[in-house]
Amino acid sequence: MKPVVEKLKSIVGTENVLTAYEERYCYSYDASWYRAMPDVVVRPHTTKEVGMIVKLANEEKIPITPRGAGTNLTGGAIPVKGGMVMDMSGMNRILEINRTNLTAAVEPGVVHEELEKELAKYGLFWPPDPASSSACTMGGALAECAGGMRVLKYGTARDWVLGLEVVLPTGEVIKTGAITLKSVTGFDLTRLFVGSEGTLGIITKAFLKLRPIPEALIRMSAAFREIETAGLAVGKILEAGIVPTIMEIVNIDFIRSMNKWLKLGLPEVDAIMIIDLDGTREEVDKLAGKVEKVLKDVGAMDIKRATTAKEMEDLYLARKAAYPSLFQVLGKTAVPDDYCVPINKLPEAFKLARETAQKLGLHTAMLAHAGDGNIHPVWSVDARNLEEVDRLLKCYPEMCRGVLKLGGSVSAEHGIGIGKAPFVEEEYGKKVVEIMQAIKKVFDPNNIMNPGKKGL
16 A cells, blocks of 8 residues: 555645644544444545546555545444545635536535535525534535435535536546536436445536525424324425425434434424425415414414524524534434335335334434435434344344335435445345446446445
């Protein structure tokens, strides 16, 4: 590895090649359970440098794991085969914001929240809104096909990327898609790279599609005696012809932990639903009235519209601060899980998560991007208790197979990474996995790009 390290230094400079144990250790983990040490960390700052590094790695057959901020929850940024971690955070420029075309061009190291702040100056926003917005980078958000709370109305990251600049495993640079709002030239490689978890190439530039910030937003909340009824309410709202911006559900465990930690004063019922409606002032007021009627009809209690900035922020915080609240109150590690089911199966999915926790003797709290059927059971465990960790790991097959029986998907937005890799074939079948492996081989014949991920 020493000759390779010297070559890397000649490409990016000595200060951007990390070899000390304590430096490499910082790149041995992400926000998941998994751990693996890289042999070297390299920090490029230009597409040319990325190309030269990847070409060298391909020639030497050294694995490369691209990394943004390390907020991934399934081990996607873990170098399971050792080799090289490529830290993309140094490529962090917002290259262009075009108000006329409703587009932006960014490098992969741009932090999502910083992009949103800059776009807001122009009255624009990028609709996907990952919960890790304050830390996650755009390269990671695209590689994982991030979703977040606004997916119901606006879709995932894949729906808001027009084109990419990508460095292939050979070191060659290609461009996919276009900067126009329409293009059907050739195959849609942009959508292939978005969500590929760094297994096909490294994104070095992204051309994003934007939208004007809506004129008005109404935020509402409703309490439910049973989370299953809250799940039923989601379908009833959609059946009424209403598509809210967000429909989030948090259960009693989160409600209690957030009340204790943040003193939010939320009603301590089995579940609370948080709903956003955006559009013109007249439109959202009319829709809010319809939503209130549906909620009353299904038996919701304490239906409220937020009327002050603080009430608006507290409701948003009730969802955004859910994970850390468990750690603060229970003193255990909160391990968020991720599944998607058809909307009409939400009540059954909540029941499945509760029964799985009871069966394995674990504590679980539940929240959901309920509007799109995305549930997040959050398991709380003592990471020092190996027997408890073992029970946690048994949750994955229980939940994955249960969700598949409901017609769902084993991963909605957290990616496959390491944790869900064994279940890709169970969801799609052997032939589809063979096709995916063949695609991987076309792009990456030496299998250097984030090997061991995505079930490939």
